[in-house]
Amino acid sequence: MRYENRAEAGRRLARDLEHLRDTHVVVLGVPRGGVPVACEVAMHLDAPLDLAVVRKLRVPWQPELGFGALGEHGVRVLNPDIVRESGLSTIERERLERAEQAELEGQVRLWRDDRAPVPLAGRSTVILHDAVATGAAAEAACRVARARGAAHVILAVPFGQEESLAHLRVVADEVVCPQPLHHIGSVGAWYEDFGPINDADIAALLAVAARPASASAHGLPPEHPWPGRPVDVPARHAPMAALITLPPAAQGMVIFAHAGSAGRNDPRNQCLAAALHRAGLGTLLLDLLTEDEERNLHNVFDITMLARRLHAASAWLRRETGLPVSHCGVETGAGAALAAAATDDDIRAVVCIGGRPELAGPAALARVRAPSLFVVGALDTCLLGCTRVAADWMHCDHRVEVVPGTGHLFTEPGALDVAAELTRDWFTTHLARADTRALQGSP
Template sequence: MRYENRADAGRRLARNLEHLRDTRVVVLGVPRGGVPVAYEVARHLDAPLDLAVVRKLRVPWQPELGFGALGEHGVRVLNQDIVRESGLSATERERLEQAGSAELEEQVRCWRNDRAPLPLTGHSAVVLHDAVSTGAAAEAACRVARTRGAARVILAAPVGQEESLAHLRAVADDIVCPQALRHIGSADAWYEDFAPITDADIAALLAEAAPVPGSAHGLSPAHPAPGRPVAVPTRYAPMAALLTLPPAARTVVAFAHAGSGGQNDPRDRHLASALSRAGLGTLQLDLLTEDEEHNRHNVFDITMLARRLHAASAWLRRETGLPVSYCATDTGAGAALAAAAADDDIRAVVCVGGRPELAGPAALARVHAPSLFLVGALDTRQLGCSRLAADWMRCDHRVDVIPDTGHLFIEPGALDTVAELTRDWFISHLARVDTHALQGAP
């Protein structure tokens, strides 16, 4: 079935999204072609309309072929198969990504025109594209919605390629595509009128969309919820912590700080704030009291620290009913992995530098939670420790090296990069688990 134009496709697609009417939903159009489709869906659902700005990365000698996409808020998606098959060198890819990033910033300024993005925390986001072929742009748009705090992401398109849609189930909670086909060829083959969408067209559609006051549809400013001090019970003594739960949080990340004063640790505070803005709960936890910290043996007692972190996880599940992930620094990295080895319900782990190898080979081999190691390139000792730990692991894991950065990530922009990578790791693996459950997998 061919569509008359993108507006016609949007009206037809809206019928498949009727169940979202009168829910807390925001419609996001993927510029350029997805915006006219999104406008019709938003009008049908009486929902606010916004953008999920992405920039496709195209193979220079085959511009119809995209090897990835960039999105707002530092989102980056690469199709490694296309990168390999196209013969793109690392230098050429880096040059294209840098140029694409500059163009993305310019597009954001042009299309938003000082209009602040609508807050998505606690809402469902419906991401609209005019067609899904490789899926890179759609994946980037879904990740943009997730990083803006969307509690649920629904990807919708009038036509899409089956293989790409299957891959996108890792980042979208639901996919609506009335024409999911083995091969779709060129997107314009599915439209009688596939005229280019101009900047003026996008501005006009956003202006025509009914403005939604901050109180309508439950919209509220996207500020992190305030944290509250809590005492986490353990077998020996309560542990001081700061619990932050944004509206509709889908997981809680426990920060494993192997000492006291973790709530004031600059790294933990920065990372916890970034996760809260993305709609993730956080527990900034002191695994040791001030007196205990004075004994350096306690700081390296991985067994004791892991037991306390495990107790905190059990308490979090009882108190919030949410799944738990770990973010750890210093020797807390070893404790987090040792605790994850004893708890198959931990969703994901991020070690920001630290000593992950202290968990030991046997424990690391038992970890099931997808694990990310973030290390400064200038910190060769911790880089070696992280690679050693990774060599002992059998689960999904990755070591990311932050260029020109030491072990405290104090260099300009370093901690922001760490925050983005940490946020994306938790969100992407949480989405995979949620999608698996939605599909009724055993």
């Protein structure tokens, strides 16, 4: 069966993917040809549309023949049979890879602009391309989704080479292809209209898909929270009270470090945690002090003691869940979150919401290796100054995000939502980047 164009192929595939509706799936299009297909599927499923940017590695004297592909997050796929049969030398192959890597990085900057990728951590992801021939680009796209934390990867194409599809069933959790072909020939021969897709087309398709998306497109709706359960975290002085929430297929845990006895019930912490749950992250809302300890103001500012307790809680949480751990600190808990990360290289990322990060001290801040984000209100000039001082002492990947029109409590309308989005994106992005190391150099 031939298709009128890529959009028609997408509409036909959407019917085969109907079972994904209301599952909060994310749709990824493989640029360029896969984006029109993905746009139709995203609109049909009312799902967010994003890109899985890959670059096909082509044999120079036979451009339709690909010997591999590169993808975002350092993903690299090679077909050793084609490399061998093509006669490409190592020097030629490495030169082509360097050139395509530069092109890929330029396309990522162009197509993403300042738009943050849709979080994939813990979520199902369906990847769309306009066809599968050698399968290298599709495999790279699947590996990109894995690198970004996708829990379940589905590859969907209107038609594809049977041999390549068999291999891709090992790479993806599920492959949907209504037309497996013994010999695919020219991909364009299966479309009436197989015109080129340019950068403006991609931007327009992303905009079209975004308009009808529901408010819940970037995660589970607020009215569908996962229940937490109270736990006592073992500690040398006494168990620390906490509330743990572990969504299905969680990809990581975030400890909310509160230098008091009421962090579990703090509406601000609960709002931030809910945003992480919808992105597939678990949370531990941890009270670092008991009620009696909190009455002594010295304890609230004893960063060394708080950091020691947070370090113990991080080790316990890793043992209990087997998942990577990050820190989110508020108030003086921000200093504790950074001080604890300075002595624990296994902490994946840190976010400080307002608070007093500089209390960690210059020596500890200089030792922090975890990527760190500081979210601070523009109206709180004192804390903004303290935050910039702390950032100046750091050598790791870090960023200061200033939220306009709000103070340190983020009580202004919409301010906490902005802080929640920044926090969510920081954790999901850096969790995916850390996991990518296992994929680099994958055959």
